[in-house]
Amino acid sequence: xxxxxxxxxxxxxxxxxxxxxxxxxxxxxxxxxxxxxxxxxxxxxxxxxxxxxxxxxxxxxxxxxxxxxxxxxxxxxxxxxxxxxxxxxxxxxxxxxxxxxxxxxxxxxxxxxxxxxxxxxxxxxxx
Amino acid sequence: xxxxxxxxxxxxxxxxxxxxxxxxxxxxxxxxxxxxxxxxxxxxxxxxxxxxxxxxxxxxxxxxxxxxxxxxxxxxxxxxxxxxxxxxxxxxxxxxxxxxxxxxxxxxxxxxxxxxxxxxxxxxxxxxxxxxxxxxxxxxxxxxxxxxxxxxxxxxxxxxxxxxxxxxxxxxxxxxxxxxxxxxxxxxxxxxxxxxxxxxxxxxxxxxxxxxxxxxxxxxxxxxxxxxxxxxxxxxxxxxxxxxxxxxxxxxxxxxxxxxxxxxxxxxxxxxxxxxxxxxxxxxxxxxxxxxxxxxxxxxxxxxxxxxxxxxxxxxxxxxxxxxxxxxxxxxxxxxxxxxxxxxxxxxxxxxxxxxxxxxxx
Amino acid sequence: xxxxxxxxxxxxxxxxxxxxxxxxxxxxxxxxxxxxxxxxxxxxxxxxxxxxxxxxxxxxxxxxxxxxxxxxxxxxxxxxxxxxxxxxxxxxxxxxxxxxxxxxxxxxxxxxxxxxxxxxxxxxxxxxxxxxxxxxxxxxxxxxxxxxxxxxxxxxxxxxxxxxxxxxxxxxxxxxxxxxxxxxxxxxxxxxxxxxxxxxxxxxxxxxxxxxxxxxxxxxxxxxxxxxxxxxxxxxxxxxxxxxxxxxxxxxxxxxxxxxxxxxxxxxxxxxxxxxxxxxxxxxxxxxxxxxxxxxxxxxxxxxxxxxxxxxxxxxxxxxxxxxxxxxxxxxxxxxxxxxxxxxxxxxxxxxxxxxxxxxxxxxxxxxxxxxxxxxxxxxxxxxxxxxxxxxxxxxxxxxxxxxxxxxxxxxxxxxxxxxxxxxxxxxxxxxxxxxxxxxxxxxxxxxxxxxxxxxxxxxxxxxxxxxx
Numbered sequence: 025x026x027x028x029x030x031x032x033x034x035x036x037x038x039x040x041x042x043x044x045x046x047x048x049x050x051x052x053x054x055x056x057x058x059x060x061x062x063x064x065x066x067x068x069x070x071x072x073x074x075x076x077x078x079x080x081x082x083x084x085x086x087x088x089x090x091x092x093x094x095x096x097x098x099x100x101x102x103x104x105x106x107x108x109x110x111x112x113x114x115x116x117x118x119x120x121x122x123x124x125x126x127x128x129x130x131x132x133x134x135x136x137x138x139x140x141x142x143x144x145x146x147x148x149x150x151x
Numbered sequence: 152x153x154x155x156x157x158x159x160x161x162x163x164x165x166x167x168x169x170x171x172x173x174x175x176x177x178x179x180x181x182x183x184x185x186x187x188x189x190x191x192x193x194x195x196x197x198x199x200x201x202x203x204x205x206x207x208x209x210x211x212x213x214x215x216x217x218x219x220x221x222x223x224x225x226x227x228x229x230x231x232x233x234x235x236x237x238x239x240x241x242x243x244x245x246x247x248x249x250x251x252x253x254x255x256x257x258x259x260x261x262x263x264x265x266x267x268x269x270x271x272x273x274x275x276x277x278x279x280x281x282x283x284x285x286x287x288x289x290x291x292x293x294x295x296x297x298x299x300x301x302x303x304x305x306x307x308x309x310x311x312x313x314x315x316x317x318x319x320x321x322x323x324x325x326x327x328x329x330x331x332x333x334x335x336x337x338x339x340x341x342x343x344x345x346x347x348x349x350x351x352x353x354x355x356x357x358x359x360x361x362x363x364x365x366x367x368x369x370x371x372x373x374x375x376x377x378x379x380x381x382x383x384x385x386x387x388x389x390x391x392x393x394x395x396x397x398x399x400x401x402x403x404x405x406x407x408x409x410x411x412x413x414x415x416x417x418x419x420x421x422x423x424x425x426x427x428x429x430x431x432x433x434x435x436x437x438x439x440x441x442x443x444x445x446x447x448x449x450x451x452x453x454x455x456x457x458x459x460x461x462x463x464x465x466x467x468x469x470x471x472x473x474x475x476x477x478x479x480x481x482x483x484x485x486x487x488x489x490x491x492x493x494x495x496x497x498x499x500x501x502x503x504x505x506x507x508x509x510x511x512x513x
Numbered sequence: 514x515x516x517x518x519x520x521x522x523x524x525x526x527x528x529x530x531x532x533x534x535x536x537x538x539x540x541x542x543x544x545x546x547x548x549x550x551x552x553x554x555x556x557x558x559x560x561x562x563x564x565x566x567x568x569x570x571x572x573x574x575x576x577x578x579x580x581x582x583x584x585x586x587x588x589x590x591x592x593x594x595x596x597x598x599x600x601x602x603x604x605x606x607x608x609x610x611x612x613x614x615x616x617x618x619x620x621x622x623x624x625x626x627x628x629x630x631x632x633x634x635x636x637x638x639x640x641x642x643x644x645x646x647x648x649x650x651x652x653x654x655x656x657x658x659x660x661x662x663x664x665x666x667x668x669x670x671x672x673x674x675x676x677x678x679x680x681x682x683x684x685x686x687x688x689x690x691x692x693x694x695x696x697x698x699x700x701x702x703x704x705x706x707x708x709x710x711x712x713x714x715x716x717x718x719x720x721x722x723x724x725x726x727x728x729x730x731x732x733x734x735x736x737x738x739x740x741x742x743x744x745x746x747x748x749x750x751x752x753x754x755x756x757x758x759x760x761x762x763x764x765x766x767x768x769x770x771x772x773x774x775x776x777x778x779x780x781x782x783x784x785x786x787x788x789x790x791x792x793x794x795x796x797x798x799x800x801x802x803x804x805x806x807x808x809x810x811x812x813x814x815x816x817x818x819x820x821x822x823x824x825x826x827x828x829x830x831x832x833x834x835x836x837x838x839x840x841x842x843x844x845x846x847x848x849x850x851x852x853x854x855x856x857x858x859x860x861x862x863x864x865x866x867x868x869x870x871x872x873x874x875x876x877x878x879x880x881x882x883x884x885x886x887x888x889x890x891x892x893x894x895x896x897x898x899x900x901x902x903x904x905x906x907x908x909x910x911x912x913x914x915x916x917x918x919x920x921x922x923x924x925x926x927x928x929x930x931x932x933x934x935x936x937x938x939x940x941x942x943x944x945x946x947x948x949x950x951x952x953x954x955x956x957x958x959x960x961x962x963x964x965x966x967x968x969x970x971x972x973x974x975x976x977x978x979x980x981x982x
Contacts, residue, residue, distance in 0.1 A: 034237055035199070035237075036233075037241050039206045039210070040210060040246065043207070044210070058727075059724055059727065082726075085598075130242050130243065131243045132246065163898075166898075166901055166902065169909070170905055173905075177913050180916055180917065181936070185932060338704055338706060340703045341704065502631070502633060505631055509631050
């Protein structure tokens with residue numbers, strides 16, 4: 025249905041998201057760090073981007089910032105993935121223009137709800 | 152003496168041997184390095200593949216153990232447990248259940264329990280870390296046993312951390328506190344982390360009040376360090392305990408001479424929106440308490456602006472600065488007071504005031 | 514031959530032989546100690562624990578990053594952007610413009626829309642007068658201090674006075690910090706209250722590929738001059754500093770990347786205005802804590818990494834080495850109370866003695882070795898056999914130490930992924946003796962001889978700082 029890009033340095037997370045979202049019918053691509061993520065955004069032109077905050081080298085915030093600064097990508101909704109303890113991440117990301125956040129550990133139905141809402145899709149009976 | 156060496160008949164032979172030895176040693180190093188590099192890269196690729204396979208199996212089937220071969224060697228256990236740990240850390244719900252099932256079927260937990268009993272200390276430390284990620288209550292007994300037998304402090308701290316993640320009730324936490332008292336006080340951050348984990352674990356089971364019971368039990372207990380009590384209070388605040396308001400007020404009343412505890416209580420209550428202690432704290436003789444009150448004063452709607460303005464002339468630099476910042480953030484009344492102070496003759500007050508005004512307009 | 518000549522020749526022989534035997538043994542010992550440390554480290558720094566470090570971010574101590582900058586117009590903006598990208602929950606960046614004559618300050622002003630800030634300056638350590646403090650509205654944690662020229666030590670002192678956090682990190686303007694470098698260093702301060710200073714590894718940026726302020730591909734630079742410096746850094750950091758850790762004798766925390774606890778640095782009155790400010794500070798920290806019976810630790814940790822550019826022209830390189838050597842001499846003279854003083858324990862016995870008897874004396878002994886010995890041999894005064902013994906001792910063993918350093922570094926960190934890079938480094942380990950070592954020795958000899966002269970030239974200026982701005 026939609027094209028989703030997941031940027032996370034943990035391969036386990038990438039595989040889980042890919043499988044899960046693909047099952048829901050979306051086309052998924054993944055990137056293992058910020059630099060690759062930005063490259064893939066240009067090439068893959070996703071409708072939604074999920075970014076992990078805790079990444080080595082280019083941090084999630086920098087990715088959000090660069091995405092929002094580039095006129096060709098600033099309208100793509102970006103969600104950050106962060107853990108429960110980091111409230112300052114949520115505030116900072118919102119200030120940068122992120123569309124929302126997903127907390128770790130993530131639950132499948134909640135993830136589905138967030139994504140469907142962002143993409144303005146009707147809620148699936150079984151995501 | 153040197154002539155003895157250089158005059159020796161076999162001098163050139165010795166020299167030759169020395170050079171050859173060094174050259175051989177170096178060559179051996181280089182060859183070993185390149186071989187090891189290739190070996191490690193191969194092993195990493197294998198591990199990556201196995202990890203990927205494990206995760207895919209968990210995603211594909213409700214009983215992933217059916218799809219995978221049980222791990223045989225250390226490397227395979229590592230790959231498997233890393234995949235499971237990755238899932239447990241990042242996801243909840245059905246997929247986490249499946250990962251736990253896999254964990255059980257393959258006896259990964261048992262493998263690490265065994266590893267934690269022997270070998271070099273860093274291997275034991277690693278094993279304990281892995282066990283802590285799994286958060287299995289069945290490991291509690293083994294962890295307690297390990298703690299008793301373990302001699303290396305670094306591992307013992309890790310064991311306590313692992314235990315804090317699987318706390319069930321106030322008895323468990325009391326045990327934790329007792330064990331903690333056997334070790335030298337590490338740092339505030341470690342202790343806070345420990346109790347934060349315990350509170351969060353209890354909250355997840357809907358038994359937050361157990362922590363409150365524990366806190367009441369140690370309130371009058373002199374065997375528990377004051378610092379530890381303070382760290383427990385901070386952990387409570389960090390974990391956003393709903394029902395702890397009265398607890399904080401009771402601690403505040405119980406320790407009028409301990410600035411650390413008073414400051415922690417003030418901060419904790421402020422976070423919950425309870426500012427009843429603020430006026431008292433602002434007047435406390437110890438600067439730590441006043442500072443804690445100031446840092447949270449701006450959250451209070453009808454803040455005691457008069458009291459805070461008075462602190463602009465406090466003899467402590469941090470207090471003056473934070474008083475100014477607090478006023479700047481508390482609405483028009485506060486800012487008016489600041490402007491008055493900035494124009495006043497008191498140099499210290501006016502400096503802090505003008506800095507704070509500028510910060511707010513930015 | 515005459516007696517004085519005979520004496521000279523024999524003295525030279527024994528001095529050189531003994532010296533190089535001692536030095537190479539020390540280095541081998543350091544390599545062995547480093548080996549043990551690195552094995553231990555390798556087992557702990559698995560990717561799992563590294564990731565947990567990052568996610569345990571809730572607990573931290575805020576850090577001030579101080580960047581002294583003088584005439585760094587070309588790199589300063591890129592540098593500051595990279596710093597703003599650091600992985601750390603709460604930190605501030607303080608760029609100190611040390612009386613630049615170029616457009617450093619104006620570039621910062623335009624790039625970050627700087628406005629005058631009234632951030633209070635607490636006068637605790639001395640420095641040249643501050644002309645102004647600026648803040649950036651879009652980056653509330655960025656501050657720029659404009660002050661009169663006073664040198665790097667002076668600039669960092671100004672940064673300390675402006676900073677608000679209990680820990681500070683001083684880095685060079687043209688260095689690149691890895692995003693989790695501060696996280697990894699400051700975590701140690703959390704876990705150990707006795708720790709007062711740490712240094713991380715400084716690696717060579719030349720030849721690497723950099724994108725978006727992050728190093729994406731690590732390669733050995735093509736130019737032999739730069740590649741040789743890579744070898745030197747590898748040897749110095751891995752075998753040198755890691756080994757010193759075990760002997761509690763860390764005396765230099767590189768000016769390119771050091772993390773300190775502010776309260777202790779203020780207690781020793783900050784940096785001293787001198788050429789070798791980094792070594793001087795660490796020595797004074799050792800002294801202060803030993804004198805006041807404060808339990809302390811100063812550690813080198815191989816995990817956090819800072820990338821720095823090394824000079825690529827011979828002239829700039831020689832100038833740098835000259836400065837380093839003079840700085841070392843100055844620090845040793847100023848802290849001579851530490852030399853062979855039982856009060857300072859292992860630090861004095863191992864660390865300081867090494868610097869005095871090995872590093873300080875090295876140009877003189879090497880003069881004997883590289884110049885006198887071959888001359889004596891050519892004049893027929895010296896046995897060929899002895900010359901060969903000397904060559905084996907110095908060159909063959911030296912090459913062996915170089916290769917061991919490359920081995921240790923690559924084994925653990927696997928930074929140079931290409932096999933060709935590893936082999937080239939090993940080859941350079943041998944090639945170093947074909948001129949590079951000799952050049953460095955000449956420069957250090959020059960530095961030693963001209964020390965007194967330049968020392969008087971770089972007069973310390975009077976500190977006039979009394980008022981806040």
